[in-house]
Amino acid sequence: MSDGAPARTVRPITPAQVRLLRHAVLRSFEPPEQIIYHGDEAPDTLHAGAFRGDELVGIASVCREGMPAGREPGGWRLRGMATLPAVRGEGYGRALLEECFTHIRAQGGTLLWCNARVVALGFYEHLGFVAEGDEFDIPPIGPHYVMTRRL
Numbered sequence: 001m002s003d004g005a006p007a008r009t010v011r012p013i014t015p016a017q018v019r020l021l022r023h024a025v026l027r028s029f030e031p032p033e034q035i036i037y038h039g040d041e042a043p044d045t046l047h048a049g050a051f052r053g054d055e056l057v058g059i060a061s062v063c064r065e066g067m068p069a070g071r072e073p074g075g076w077r078l079r080g081m082a083t084l085p086a087v088r089g090e091g092y093g094r095a096l097l098e099e100c101f102t103h104i105r106a107q108g109g110t111l112l113w114c115n116a117r118v119v120a121l122g123f124y125e126h127l128g129f130v131a132e133g134d135e136f137d138i139p140p141i142g143p144h145y146v147m148t149r150r151l
């Protein structure tokens with residue numbers, strides 16, 4: 001880049017790479033190799049990695065999974081949305097989600113949902129998600145809402 005700042009890129013990464021950041025940012029109480037989510041190995045799952053230069057600084061994964069309680073079967077689920085504290089507010093989270101939206105649309109998907117941590121609600125709202133239903137707790141992490149994004 002002309003200003004000398006490291007380039008920001010988003011590209012597919014492996015489940016092993018994604019687990020390192022899941023551990024670092026989201027689930028430090030579990031070893032990385034045990035942070036395995038349903039759908040991680042499915043062929044149409046996307047593990048998106050955001051890079052600042054060569055450094056992996058953010059992750060997001062999307063897999064085919066209907067919403068809880070059978071609502072809206074055929075949806076896609078977002079898991080493991082995280083950026084390193086040093087890069088927050090610089091657009092990496094948005095770039096990751098936009099890559100996920102593109103991937104889901106290319107597969108014919110029209111709905112993305114997630115269990116959103118309350119501390120991240122504002123981020124998701126900025127990206128067009130809407131909270132649904134009541135707050136609920138996921139121990140040991142804390143309060144969450146289901147959020148949905150129409151695509």
Ligand SMILES: CC(C)(COP(=O)(O)OP(=O)(O)OC[C@H]1O[C@@H](n2cnc3c(N)ncnc32)[C@H](O)[C@@H]1OP(=O)(O)O)[C@@H](O)C(=O)NCCC(=O)NCCS
Pocket residue numbers: 025026081082083084087088089090091092093094095115116117119120121122123126
């Ligand atoms: C939530 C998280 C992924 C956001 O990533 P980020 O790289 O800071 O996001 P961006 O810089 O792309 O922000 C996109 C927009 O959301 C806004 N935003 C980011 N975090 C926000 C928050 N917590 N509350 C309100 N707005 C927020 C930004 O200001 C920006 O707004 P703009 O487009 O008008 O400038 C990051 O803070 C994080 O990893 N948090 C800890 C882990 C976590 O809670 N993950 C979510 C699990 S459900």
